[in-house]
Amino acid sequence: MERRTKDSFLERLDSFGRRHLWLTALAVGALALAATLALLSHSDVTAVVYEGF
């Protein structure tokens, strides 16, 4: 069966983010802005495997 080795990089990133909450908040803000700008320029993006209409 398939088992994973621990994602130590992600764990380290997590604990860093937790200790520097303001940095995380900043990152969220930046990504929110980036996401909004991206959506404003590309209005119709759907998942390839979507089963909607």
Place this chain on the structure above:
Amino acid sequence: MNLCSLEFLLLLLVASAVFPWIANIRLRQSLLAMCNAGLLYSFVPGLSDGLCLGLFVASGYVIASLLQVHPHRWILGLYVTLLISAFLVLKKYEFLAVLLPAPVLSHTIGIVGLSYMLFRQIHVAVDALQGQIKDLSLWTYLNYQLNLFGLLAGPIQRYQDFAEDWNRLQPLAADSYDLLRAYLRIFLGVIKMVVVSNFCLESYESLSAVFVDDAYRSTGKNVVKFFMLLYLYPTYLYFNFSGYCDIAIGGAFLFGLRMPENFHAPFISRNMIEFWSRWHMTLGMWIRDYVFTPLYKTIAGHWPDRASSLAFLCYFVALFLAGVWHGATWNFVIFGLLNGVGVSAAKLWETLLLRRRGRRGVNAYLESRAIRALAVAGTFHFVCLTLFFFPSDLRRSVNILTNFVTRFG
């Protein structure tokens, strides 16, 4: 309404901000239920579609309730057969054209997320028969099937896991970091879908235009272009689908639901069996649990001596079905065949290796970095080959391939 849209994001932000402030669990459930209904409504084109959807979903609850009281295998068998038949007709599987009259297949009914609903339905029915569902209620079942965070493209969650969270629906964030991380994930998902996957798609489309019949011009560097084409589609698909899952999983977390993961570094898989435990994981696990395991268990139970050789057949059948589940057009048959072959070949290789080198030899083989690198590269290329047939226009895909092969040579 699309999960990757400004309207959805805004609504999500507002609703998720309100959610933790609602003191009563029933009211929190109602808020989520309203959101589920809202998204669903935007995907029901007309009354007949709505009725069909209602029937499809309601039948699952009715049968599951019946099976809990009268656990007869024939009821399950009959229901699953009818359900799958209805599914094949509703999705207009192309092979049906030779079996059914044209009017049947020219219906205009469209049910959102039907393929995902089918799997959730079958799992609930099987588990209900086997006494594995403790708290089946219409309220929970409807919100499970129509959960906006899984309706359109999964992840395919199990009823018991959903019910566990639903029955105590409450904010899951233990601290501000958990909350921020959920929002981070959502926005990252949007960027993956809108920026990265779109870029890959546009590059793929302009490259594939080079190889398509009328436009074919031998401008040189055809091999490079073809391989870029080959790599771009899976990359596009990965960022598109995993981006959607990030939005769905991150969003669900904000409403007290822990959706299962769907991707875990799929392109570092060393063989196709591992690939399906890293790519669209909830599909792989569903197929493993509800197709592969019962199939192999039946075979190994009745024909223990032939079990090991028939195992390859089980792998093939399971992954072939996973492949054709993706869509009704013929390209998915090829996709399914290739996956079936890839997975059974991986198992065959493993078996041969074990026979030749013994357990110690296999362990040494698995630890070799050079072999691992080769295996990962090989698997990645095989995956690219299978996904070459993922776009529905099979004629175009074959055209690209033939043009590349014949003109390059």
Place this chain on the structure above:
Amino acid sequence: MQSVENEIQEVFCEVLQDDTLALTESTTAADVDGWDSLIHINLIIALERRFGIKFATAEISRLNSAGANVGTLYELVHKKIR
């Protein structure tokens, strides 16, 4: 009278063809060489025969999931033979 755990250990040794196997509650599939999806099902079949029980699809799935270990199996078998 053999304990359930000992019987399970015997079944494992038979199916995995390894008499040196020593299971503890925290042993997982990753710790045991050769414990793959097929062996998992063979184990299930052998356990069903040995104890006269039947595993449900969801139970087999749970035994196959992250966090499941031999201890999970012991618990489940105990529950089913009661």
